[in-house]
Amino acid sequence: MANLLKRISNRYLRIQIGRTPQQNLFYGFLTYILVGSFLLSLPFLQKTSPSILDNIFIATSAVSTTGLVTISVFDTYNMGGQFIVMLLFQIGGIGYLTFTTFMLLSTTRRITRWHKSILSSEFTLPVTIKIKDFLKSVILFTLIMEIIGTILFFIAFKMNGMATGEALWNALFHSISAFCTAGFSLFNSGFTEYVDDGFINFIISFLAICGSLGFIVVTDFVLWFKNKKHKLSFTTKIILVGFLILLSFGFSFFYFFEPTVASLDGASRSYAAFFQAMTAMTTVGFNTVDFGAFAMPMLVATVFLMYIGASPSGTAGGMKITTLTAVLAIMKSRLRGSKRITFFGRKIPFERLYIATSSFIFYTSIIFLGVFILTFTEGFNLESIIFEVASALGTVGLSMGITGDLSSIGKIVIILLMFIGRLGVLTFGLAIWSKQASKEGEETYLEDDIAV
């Protein structure tokens, strides 16, 4: 028996060694989803009896930090089950945050000199830092942020008259959910009750923005904020500027053109406009107003914001701001008729552009395909379907309210989209189709890259 187990585990190890990093990520996420689905299927963690498909849906939604739900988490699972859901999006969030941070650093030499500059000169971490220590600081960063979030949430919930135990549990759950941009809530109507609560609006926005921007951008910004002599890296600047522009764009549109927001009074109107733009961009997916009641132009604008998403260094989904900037750079250079592709005076290397354009093409194609399939299987109007697909692929979790009424095929499509969205369209493709397992040992190479 022990022998058998050993042989199986050896076999597993051997398979794992032959895998590309993309395949490892693929199987890693898949394993968490399967284990999560199994746990959520255990009757003693449930209040009601959800279908297996719904359990898989919730597990995928949690691991992918999307937050779309076909059933109410609060009504379906007891506190144990809710804890499992929380664990899943915590793992998904940390897993993705460390992965994106790692990639941002490790792609340094292999992909661009653009990133390299961060590590070697502009970025303050000593070049000799070990990758393991580095990942430890990312996890530490996550935990500190989540503890701060829990404390703030606890105060806010207490101020709203919640009982201590309930407030504590809700504070922990929503703090992790916000920082991991998971968007899972124990309130069946989301945060619509708190649309005029400036403190709660602030807590969620703070956590979600920090989470979606990620460790590198946040620490870089904090260092610059504390000491103006510290120079922001080019990547950080691009991400921050892009984020601010898109956020302002979203805020203005929601503030001026969305009737459901415009009908609110005073500060609430600003809160609501800011929150809805923030939630689409950071892909946290909480909402304080009902997107199902939105007017058509704002639905299209929200789809755009979800489509772009935020930073490539955090927990956010979407096509990423950096892809957008590369795409803009191509457009600009093309129109100027110049062959060198530059952005803010810096030449963008071919590999970066290649990745950006393929991301754009894949992302757009998958959205199109997803919408096409759902128009066959679902009876909802087109805007609900496009919204749902963009939300799932961007791991945003906003919905016009159709998630619970999806057909089984519809649920499976959304599960696939959330999974693809979390892995990233390119990573997903590479995990499935790439035949050349990294013979040169990519990981060794990358570790070299960092540990020099």
Next chain:
Amino acid sequence: MANLLKRISNRYLRIQIGRTPQQNLFYGFLTYILVGSFLLSLPFLQKTSPSILDNIFIATSAVSTTGLVTISVFDTYNMGGQFIVMLLFQIGGIGYLTFTTFMLLSTTRRITRWHKSILSSEFTLPVTIKIKDFLKSVILFTLIMEIIGTILFFIAFKMNGMATGEALWNALFHSISAFCTAGFSLFNSGFTEYVDDGFINFIISFLAICGSLGFIVVTDFVLWFKNKKHKLSFTTKIILVGFLILLSFGFSFFYFFEPTVASLDGASRSYAAFFQAMTAMTTVGFNTVDFGAFAMPMLVATVFLMYIGASPSGTAGGMKITTLTAVLAIMKSRLRGSKRITFFGRKIPFERLYIATSSFIFYTSIIFLGVFILTFTEGFNLESIIFEVASALGTVGLSMGITGDLSSIGKIVIILLMFIGRLGVLTFGLAIWSKQASKEGEETYLEDDIAV
């Protein structure tokens, strides 16, 4: 007076010389649209009194060979006015056909060796041919096809019991309209009456496919068909194979999944499925069934077909099959993790990919922007708006029936989209923003290229 005119015309010539080819095309189309709008505004060419905006709309739709109409051409203009409309889409069609053929040949040395091979070895035209003679043969090709079309249409209309004079006028008008993929019709209900008329279905399809594939592909194919020793050029192969695949895809979907098509009997069902796929792809824009009654999945499929369009060497609009192949090549190579981007074993040069990806990005962005603006100004459902925008930018001319009910701003947006669609998104961008007028004299260079 004569002196003044001479000075003005000199001035005009001087301006024109300083222009890039893109700017010449831009101003050329603009001039035709303005002259056309003026002529259509003349009361003695009208039956009723359309607004100036509607006249501009019709002129733009004709010159761009789109075929979207805010008013009925037959009910609004008398035969003189109808003749002007026909003249405008004939000019637009020939202008574009010669331009695309010219570009396909002339970009040879400058952009890719891929095209060069057509001219220098595979393509049967002697390399010493003069560009002027070449354009003459394109125009001759157009006229011959249109005469054949007129004769066939005349027979068909006579068989349907039309009076001789009426049949002749309708035959000429619809023959030119079909070959130039203009989609203008003198029948207010389009060709819905002829849904079960195999002969008329054949005539339109034949003309539209030849027109949309263009001179080079058609002649290349005819030579190969006559003499199997003649080898098809790579470009021709790509375009034909792509066209057939997309057409089969479209046909199957319409045949099996579209209720309005499936409800037809026997041959009519095949005719209707083929015709609707053909009309979207060749961008001719005639229809034999009502797209306004289509089910959602087929609307999405039609948008996809209109989005792609057909060949870059003919009169069709859309993003072009060649762009699609380049985009597919990028996706494939990316997934395989290979750096060389190949298609059917041929390496696609960087410049070609750069143009294809920028086209894709621009095209997608403009559709998104157009839809976004129209959701503000129009009250129609989202699918009607997306359909209308894709149809206008692809110069297809199909509609779910909202064109006549567009607001003034909506009409202006559609006018702009048709104009941009006809020029090509890149050409349009380059005409507007390109600062570097071709100092080296692009045309001289190109002539050199051909006349060697």
